[in-house]
Amino acid sequence: MRIYTKTGDDGTTGLFLGQRVSKADVLVDAYGDVDEAVSLLGVARAACPPGRIADLLFDRQRELFVAAADLATNPAHRDRLEPGVSLVTPEMVERLEGLIDVLVRERPLRPVFVVPGSNAASAAIDHARTVVRRAERHVVQSQAQGHDVADPVLRYLNRLSDLLFVVARHAAGDAEEPASHD
Incomplete structure (x- = not known):
């Protein structure tokens, strides 16, 4: 089997379905950012102990594949997407909110800006976070340009x-330094 198709040699890419x-479309940037975040979370995961x-x-990597499929789908066939498999659901959002609440209760956030990089895992997670933010901005731009994004x-x-x-x-533990030297 060949990995190259040559169909993208004209500067286009195929949507799901x-x-x-x-390839210059901002929506392609959005799901490209999601793909990059999946990879960065893999780097972070590799730096973490089991x-x-x-x-x-790992669970977020799998969910990001769902988000990428949702973004990369031909709008005429969105009705064929499967919730939680190729379609992001409100329950997926609620699950994230629950995780945030539990983790913040366990380790309350400090009221300071922190300088990322106290260890490889936390630095890679912060890097992935910034890529997810970029994906979010590209989704907003896509919606503003008329794309049908759920x-x-x-x-x-x-x-x-x-x-x-x-x-x-x-992941950083107690090793993080605040951004200012108060």
Whole structure:
């Protein structure tokens, strides 16, 4: 089997369930950002010891595949998407909110800006968080340009970036330095 198809040599890419669009489309940027976040979460997971944080990151990687499919689908065939498999659901957003609440109760956030990078895992999680924020901005731009993007995708990306901030603080432990030298 060949990995190259040559169909993208003209500057277009195929959407899930048919249709070709320009690779310069902002929606392609959005799901490209999601793909990048999946990879960065893999880097973060590889830097974590086996356990809760690594498992949490793995689950988010899988959910980001759902978000990417949701974003990369031919709008004419959105009715064929499966909730939780290729369609982001409100329940996925609620699950993130629950995780955030539990993690913040366990380790309350400090009222300071922190300098990321106290260890490899927290730095990679923070990097993934910034890419998720970029994906969120590209989704907003896509909606502004008339793309049919489901609201749960935008909410999911927003909550995911919040969750990743909290998870990065857990991964960093007590080693983080505040941004200012008060």
